[in-house]
Amino acid sequence: MNSLVxxxxxxxxxxxxxxxxxxSFDVSAGSFLAIAGPNGAGKTTLLNLxxxxxxxxxxxxxxxxxxxxxxxxxxxxxKIAVVRQEFIPSFDFTVSDTVxxxxxxxxxxxxxxxxxxxxIVAQALEITETxxxxxxxxxxxxxxxxxxxxxxxxxxxxxxxxxLDEPTSFLDLRHQVEIYDLLKKAQLENNKTIxxxxxxxxxxxxxxxxxxxxxxxxxxxxxxxxxxxxKDKIEQAFGVRTLKADIGSRSIIMPVGKFFNTTN
Amino acid sequence: xxxxxxxxxxNLTASGLAVxxxxxxIVLILIMSCCVLIGSQSISLKNAFAGLxxxxxxxLDYQILxxxxxxxxxxxxxxGAALACCGAVLQAILRxxxxxxxxxxxxxxxxxGAVIAIIFGSAFTWFGGIGIGFFAFIGAILTxxxxxxxxxxxxxxxxxxxxxxxxxxxxxxxxxxxxxxxSIAKSDQxxxxxxxxxxxxxxxxxxxxxxxxxxxIAGLVCLFFLSSKLNILSFGETHAKNxxxxxxxxxxxxxxxxAFITAIAVSLSGLIxxxxxIVPHAVRLIFGPDHRQLLALSALIGxxxxxxADTIARIITAPAQLPVGVITALAGGPFFLxxxxxxxxxISWIK
Numbered sequence: 001m002n003s004l005v006x007x008x009x010x011x012x013x014x015x016x017x018x019x020x021x022x023x024s025f026d027v028s029a030g031s032f033l034a035i036a037g038p039n040g041a042g043k044t045t046l047l048n049l050x051x052x053x054x055x056x057x058x059x060x061x062x063x064x065x066x067x068x069x070x071x072x073x074x075x076x077x078x079k080i081a082v083v084r085q086e087f088i089p090s091f092d093f094t095v096s097d098t099v100x101x102x103x104x105x106x107x108x109x110x111x112x113x114x115x116x117x118x119x120i121v122a123q124a125l126e127i128t129e130t131x132x133x134x135x136x137x138x139x140x141x142x143x144x145x146x147x148x149x150x151x152x153x154x155x156x157x158x159x160x161x162x163x164l165d166e167p168t169s170f171l172d173l174r175h176q177v178e179i180y181d182l183l184k185k186a187q188l189e190n191n192k193t194i195x196x197x198x199x200x201x202x203x204x205x206x207x208x209x210x211x212x213x214x215x216x217x218x219x220x221x222x223x224x225x226x227x228x229x230x231k232d233k234i235e236q237a238f239g240v241r242t243l244k245a246d247i248g249s250r251s252i253i254m255p256v257g258k259f260f261n262t263t264n
Numbered sequence: 265x266x267x268x269x270x271x272x273x274x275n276l277t278a279s280g281l282a283v284x285x286x287x288x289x290i291v292l293i294l295i296m297s298c299c300v301l302i303g304s305q306s307i308s309l310k311n312a313f314a315g316l317x318x319x320x321x322x323x324l325d326y327q328i329l330x331x332x333x334x335x336x337x338x339x340x341x342x343x344g345a346a347l348a349c350c351g352a353v354l355q356a357i358l359r360x361x362x363x364x365x366x367x368x369x370x371x372x373x374x375x376x377g378a379v380i381a382i383i384f385g386s387a388f389t390w391f392g393g394i395g396i397g398f399f400a401f402i403g404a405i406l407t408x409x410x411x412x413x414x415x416x417x418x419x420x421x422x423x424x425x426x427x428x429x430x431x432x433x434x435x436x437x438x439x440x441x442x443x444x445x446x447s448i449a450k451s452d453q454x455x456x457x458x459x460x461x462x463x464x465x466x467x468x469x470x471x472x473x474x475x476x477x478x479x480x481i482a483g484l485v486c487l488f489f490l491s492s493k494l495n496i497l498s499f500g501e502t503h504a505k506n507x508x509x510x511x512x513x514x515x516x517x518x519x520x521x522x523a524f525i526t527a528i529a530v531s532l533s534g535l536i537x538x539x540x541x542i543v544p545h546a547v548r549l550i551f552g553p554d555h556r557q558l559l560a561l562s563a564l565i566g567x568x569x570x571x572x573a574d575t576i577a578r579i580i581t582a583p584a585q586l587p588v589g590v591i592t593a594l595a596g597g598p599f600f601l602x603x604x605x606x607x608x609x610x611i612s613w614i615k
Contacts, residue, residue, distance in 0.1 A: 053502050077508025084506075090359045090498040091553035096273045101496050105508035111492025111556060112278040118270045125273070134272045157507070 004029040004161065004193050005050065009059035012042075012049060019045045021218040022059070027210075029160065030191040032184065034204040034225065037214030038238050043197045046214070047163050050195070051082050063161070077105040081154035083164040087138075087146065095141065095149050096134040099124055102156035124156035128182060144175040151182060162186070164196040168203065176200070180207045201229055201253050213237050229253065276554050284557065288564040295568045296341060299575040300333045304582035335473050339532060340465050340574040340588070341567035342473075344539055346480045346529040348566020350522035351540030352547070352558050353487055356494040357515050358424055365526040365540040368431035368519075369407040372438035374530040375461055377403020379445050382456050396460065401531035408523040410434060423501075423515070463536030463589025465574050476528050483525035484563055490518050491555040498553070536589045538596035539570055549603050 005027040012020045019042040027033050035043050048054040050061055052068045061068045063079050071079070081102070102124070103117040113121070125131040128148040133141055138149070147167060154162045164183070168176040184207050186192040198204055204211055204225060211228040213221040215237045221228045234242050234253065241256045301309070307325040315326020350365035358367070381399035411434050415427035446457055493514045496504045504511045526540075543566040544558060551557055573591040580586060 048502070051506055053505055072508075073505060073510045074508040077506060080506070082502075082506040084502065087499075090500075091356075091548065093495070093498075093553055094274075096275060097495075097552075097554060098499075100273065100275050101499070101507055104492060104496055107492065109489060113275055115270065118273045118275065121275075122270050122273045131272055135274055 002029055003027065004064065005195070006062045006065070007050070007059070008061075010046075010049065010056050010061065011058035012045060012054065012056055014045075018218065020049070023220060024059075025212060025222045027193060027195060029193055030187065031210055032187050032194045032208045033196070034208035034211045035195065035197045035214065036199070036201065036204060036211055036229075036237070037220075038216055041214035041216055041237070043214060044165055047082070047165055047195070047197060051080050051163055052076050074105050077157065077159075079159055080161045080163060081157035081159040083147075083150045083154050083162065083167055085165040085167075085169060087150070092137040092139055094135050094137055095130060096121065096125070098138055098149060099130075099153045099156050102153045102158075105157070120158065121156050124152040127155060127186075128152040144171050144178075147171065147175075147179060148182070151179065155186065160191075161193045161195070164194070166197050166199060168198070168200060176203060183207070201234070205229060205251060205253070226251070276557055281557055281560060284551070285560050285564070288561055288568075292341070292564050292568045292571075296337050296571055299337050299571050300329065302575055302579060303328070303333060304579055332467060335470060336465060336467055336574070336578075337571055338477070339468065339473055340570045342477045342480050343465065343529045343533050343536065344543075344566040344568070344570025345484060345563040346525045346566075347536065347540035348543035348547075348562040348569070349484050349487060349559050350526045350529075351566075352544035352555065352562045353490075353494065353518050353522045355544055356498050356555060357518050358428060359498060359500070360424075360428065361545070362541075365522065365529075366535065368427065368523070369411040369434045369438070370404045370523060370526050370530060371535050372435045372442065373407025374400040374404035374527065375535065376407075376438050376442055376445075377401070378460050378534070379442050379449075379457050382453050382460065383445055383449050397531035400460075400534070401527050404527035404530055405523070407434060407438065408519075408527070412519065423512075459587055460534040462587035463534045463592070464587045465533045465536075465570075465577075468532065472532075476532055479528055480525045483521045484559075486521050487518065488556070488559050490514060491559050494518065494555040494559075495553075498555075534587075534589070536570070536592055538589075538592045538600075539566055539573075542596045542600045543569055545600065546603050 003026040007026075008024050010020055010023040011018070023046075035046060037043050045054065049056055052071065052073075055069070063071070063076075068076065099121050100113055100117070103113050103121065104111070106117065107113065122131065125134060128151055130145060130148050130152055133145060133149070138146060141149070151164075151167070154164075162183075167179050167183070171179065180203055183194050183196065187194050196208070208225050210223065211221075211225040213228050213233055215221075219236075221233050221237075231242050231244055234240070238255075243254045243256055245252050245254075301307075305328055307328050309325075309329075311323065312325040312329040315323035316330065320326065347365050351363070354363040354365060354367060355361055377399035378396050380403075381396040411427065411430045414430035414434070415423065418426045418430065446454055449457065493504070493509045496507050496509050497511060497514065501511055544562045547558055547562045547565055551561060570588070570592070573595060574588045576595075577586040577588040577591045
């Protein structure tokens with residue numbers, strides 16, 4: 001297995017408040033890794049370190065065996081695309097304008113898209129089933145559609161790695177599954193390496209072969225999803241008891257609250 | 265099938281932009297030609313063009329057309345282009361629809377320079393009339409530089425917000441200094457100060473016109489090359505970085521170039537309000553937010569807007585002349601409200 005993303009002895013602190021300490025792991029090409037953990041455990045911080053927005057205090061991250069700090073912004077944008085949770089509209093760009101911006105790392109100095117760029121954009125819109133929205137302003141589509149548009153932008157960026165920050169928060173059940181199907185398809189058919197922050201343990205069990213579980217005490221677990229998302233480790237990370245039910249070779253996990261009892 | 269889906273990606277193309285640019289350019293030239301012919305003194309075109317050949321100094325028509333009106337119209341056009349384009353750039357890099365070319369201290373800095381030149385003017389009139397403009401330019405550049413330094417060191421990751429705050433604070437402080445100075449000024453100095461603050465296009469000598477035009481046009485071309493990056497910057501810092509934009513460098517270049525050409529414009533004409541705020545908004549409302557188009561068309565439409573405003577200022581109370589800033593504010597405000605009402609569904613920050 002060749003490692004595409006390598007994280008070695010990573011450490012990061014906000015104002016001497018350590019978020020990540022001595023973290024090391026590998027992500028092999030063409031895999032689907034989930035990053036799970038409670039709020040404040042450093043999931044988004046880790047994502048920002050991997051995509052080069054934040055600089056590590058110690059240790060290093062390499063992409064294709066080259067340290068991130070040796071990449072220019074442009075070259076890093078040809079390796080990693082990021083789908084973010086927040087979207088702050090400033091001016092009202094249309095869907096196709098937005099997805100076309102993914103081609104910027106490939107454009108010449110004047111910055112006009114070629115026919116080839118347009119084909120790539122159109123293809124990304126088709127795969128994500130957003131092509132009928134192409135000329136609509138970004139502010140006038142639903143949040144599920146908008147999430148698919150930003151995934152289309154990540155596809156059009158044509159990078160081997162896609163990072164996503166909670167791609168299914170605020171989405172209903174069908175849209176959640178649709179987004180993960182889309183990502184899984186990209187992984188299987190185009191050999192994309194996908195790293196997604198997620199709060200949904202059951203979607204993780206279904207789609208991601210590996211999981212990185214961050215604990216509040218800076219501890220972490222990484223490995224095959226079934227080995228990481230155990231009752232003990234989930235309780236250690238989230239401080240909540242769970243019930244686990246096996247269905248064939250699959251399992252589902254449910255968090256258990258104070259008022260839950262099985263006799264009722 | 266493939267061609268079909270390509271069709272639905274309706275992006276700006278270089279040729280599409282070239283066509284719109286040419287149409288706007290032709291309209292601008294028509295506007296300028298008309299405005300050259302309009303004035304308190306009616307002139308004979310035939311006579312004026314005859315003067316172009318025989319260079320007769322006593323040919324009054326020639327003198328008015330080519331010596332007075334044409335330079336003034338060109339000056340208005342170049343200032344309008346600079347202000348409108350810089351307004352669009354600053355709205356993009358500050359991600360703030362209320363930004364205009366003066367927002368980061370240029371107005372108060374230039375005004376302070378001008379007030380100093382007017383009040384202590386007798387000491388500085390080496391080049392005839394250049395004194396005020398020169399001081400305004402120096403004041404503007406120094407102030408913008410100061411704002412940038414404060415904003416940069418106070419940043420803590422919030423570069424945009426701290427820049428805006430630094431601009432507001434410096435503007436407020438310098439305005440206090442200006443009030444202090446004007447309160448001790450003599451009444452004729454006070455009138456000159458007020459006129460300057462309102463924005464006033466007056467005839468300058470031809471070499472000043474050529475030099476400032478060359479610098480401003482070079483700056484505008486430079487800004488145009490940043491326009492695809494400005495598109496991405498309006499999605500925010502992290503989005504832009506992840507799409508391969510060196511945000512710090514782009515913002516620095518955009519900021520420095522637009523500050524420089526705004527300072528030139530201000531040194532020529534004083535503070536002409538509204539042009540840099542409403543023209544980019546109007547263009548965005550009509551043509552969309554793509555900065556490649558927005559910057560190019562804002563420059564041409566801003567030029568046309570200011571040429572018309574200045575012509576009105578020139579003739580409406582002839583032989584007296586109004587400051588052009590009065591016209592831009594009076595005409596710009598209601599015009600902008602109409603646009604806003606008509607297109608407000610197109611822009612998201614209003615909701």
